[in-house]
Amino acid sequence: MMSLENEVAVTKERVAVLLGAGASVDAGLPATNGLTEQLVREVASDLSSNDSVVKALNFVCSAMIGYRGASGGDPYSGLNVEKMFSAIRLLSSRLEHEASPFLSSWLPGVEAFDSHPVSSRDEEITRVLSRALMGTSGFGSVTGYVTDIVRDLRKPGDGSVYRELERELLPRVCKVLADHHDVSYLRPLASLAKQQQGLDIATLNYDLTVESMCEQVGASVQTGIAAWSPGSPLVFKGHDMADIRLLKLHGSINWSYEEQVPGSAEFSPSAGPQSEVLERFIRTRSVKTTDPTTNRNPAIVIGDREKLGGGGPTLALMREFEASLDRANRLVVVGYSFADGHINAVIRNWINTGKDRTITVLDPFWPSSPTGFQADLVAGLVADQGRHRPTVPPKMNVIKKSAASGLHEALSEGPTAGPDTNVSLSIIDKDESYLTLEVRNAGPDIHGISLNSVTVAGNREQTVVGFRAPRSGADYDQRIELGHLSRGSVAQVEVQSISGPNHGRSELTLICYASLGQRQHLFELDWTTSEVSLRPPFGR
Structure with missing residues (x-):
């Protein structure tokens, strides 16, 4: 295989990958x-x-x-x-x-x-109508035919x-979906496959972006469909030599159904040179590869209600998907919104049957307030378990980036034991009428951050006038939005109190919109000593 840029760091963990529609958007394909x-x-x-x-x-x-x-x-x-x-x-x-x-x-x-459809009696109608027109019969029978036609049309x-x-x-x-653009952003998949000696990728997409990337870098890829036959498991020939096993759970645009009908052909229900050829069998469908631009009968599973239909290789692919997860201890999910109940069930069963198993989600549109199965993931794998229970490390992390900008990071970085926000607040300048605070992010990227004045501690007359950008001359506001704050970056804000910066205390709330939801940090600002202290977090 040719050398690859941005190689993923070698790790003892075994990673499997699940691709959703968002994984192909960066290749110019529509969602x-x-x-x-x-x-x-x-x-x-x-x-x-x-x-x-x-x-x-x-x-x-x-x-x-x-x-x-x-x-x-x-x-x-x-x-x-x-x-x-x-x-x-x-x-x-x-x-x-x-x-x-x-x-x-x-x-x-x-x-x-x-x-x-109208009952086809054209010759009879023509004969009756001709007789009526020639006067050899009445129009009563014609009326009967017209009534029948109207009745058929009303059905x-x-x-x-x-x-x-x-x-x-x-x-x-x-x-x-055959018309994709550059797929080089998927190269970290081939890099990881090389480093962990093989990679299982399950995809819900029909396109050929992964296959094209493998061809681009010289990596081998197998889908298992070439030797598959209805009723048999998928067959991956020479798996030890293959870089990527690609499970196309919903089919592929270059797969086409081929009818196997008794009497017209012989049928082999199992793959391999020793497979038995049947002369008698029940009608079924096999799958062959073809040109996607001329594929009139594609073997793809499309539609909410038909995901686990009995025809085609879907059930065999799902069984292999479950087996591939059993070989892994971390699942990287790229561009999938968790809207498929069957896939979610497999993920739930896998994560719940291994204490060392974790999930990394790469999705720029991960919601700030998850619902449905996404909420279940956060509640079970990330959220605090309660005050009276020991803190346990999270089993999921979310990276709010696209596949093109975040795939390497997602494949490299799983959940960490630390919090998903790590911010500090300090005073860096003091004037007669205001203080300048610095907000520093020492943790993962924060997608939105705001600073609020909450209450007054000590002197009940002491209140904060508000916040504004340093030296901006703008009006003070009780809340200031600081926007995106990436790891290691800082933001500054000017704060003023009604009584000046020389006495009293105020409470400030720093609200962080992290990948997995809103986090709040309560700080106490002592105007007399010019110190800022962090109180225990709340609202997680």
Whole structure:
């Protein structure tokens, strides 16, 4: 393998990696919402605007946007490509859905844009109409046929337009995701694979960014799909020689389904030279590799409801994902929002069955107030366990950076035993009317920091006028925002009291917005001695 820049430090720990959609954004590929918008444009440009498929797609997307907006949410957050495919698939078989008996009707557009086949009796209708026109029979029978046609048109649609829409969309998913840009930012993965003698990477993405990076640096990569056969485990040939085992849990744009039908071909249910060839078997589907730009039947699992469908290699991939985690004691999660319940269950079971197992999350959009499974992670792996319980080291850390800017750091730095904020406050200048304070960050990056005046200790008449940037001449305010404060950096702030800086005490609160939530530090400022002391932290 060629030499790599920014090599990850050699460590005794064994790391596995999970990639979400955010891991491919830096390669110029769209995330879930952006992919939906691009697919809409692709379909509209390739097909006539009057095409029923185009109209159906526009209807589905507008309905999803409207539904989200009607509840007061961000309307465009409804354009999730996974949810769109699930909706299209549901509409194509809506009459068989278990909720159908409880619905009085669907939105009018559901039926308006679907197909409503009419019983085909063209020759019979033509014969009856000809007789009526020639006067050899009345028009009563014609009226009967017209009534039948209207009745057919009023029946629920057969879902064929939505099935055709899915067939049109799937190849375009492959086409869009095949067009990635530079992937050199993923090179730390190959570096780590070399240093720990192999790396298991599970990805929820269909694209070929990891494969392209491996080709770029001369690293070997196997997906296990080449020798896979339905009903068999994945096979990684010569794993000791492979740098990266890539588990594409939801499929790949260069995988295509191939039907295995009894009577048309023989079938081998297991891989290897000694595999048995069956002449009798139940219809199934195997997977072959193909050109993603011409892939009409991609083996990808897309849609919220179909992640663990029985067809394809999904179950075999999930079993291998669980096995790969068992070989690791740290999982680095890149660009994944923890929205997949099946993946979350695997992570939960893994972290809960090993006391030395830890998680590092690389996500620039990690929320300041996590909800759902993200909140479960913080509560279980980071938060204090209570006053009367001994302090235990955290088992998770979050790095709020993109894959391009933070991958090397995430692969190198796991959770530490120290706090996720380490700030100090000191007086560096004293004037007749004010003090100048310096805030120093000796810990991880803080994404936002503010200083507040809380209460007065001692003299109840003593209060802080406020804060402002040093020598700015601006008005004083009871709160000042100091912005981002990276590790080792400092910020200065000017503070003034009503009675001047020569007597009394004040309490100041330093609020830090760290990767895993808000942290508050309470300081006592003694104006007489010009000293600042830190009180025990609160509000964690």
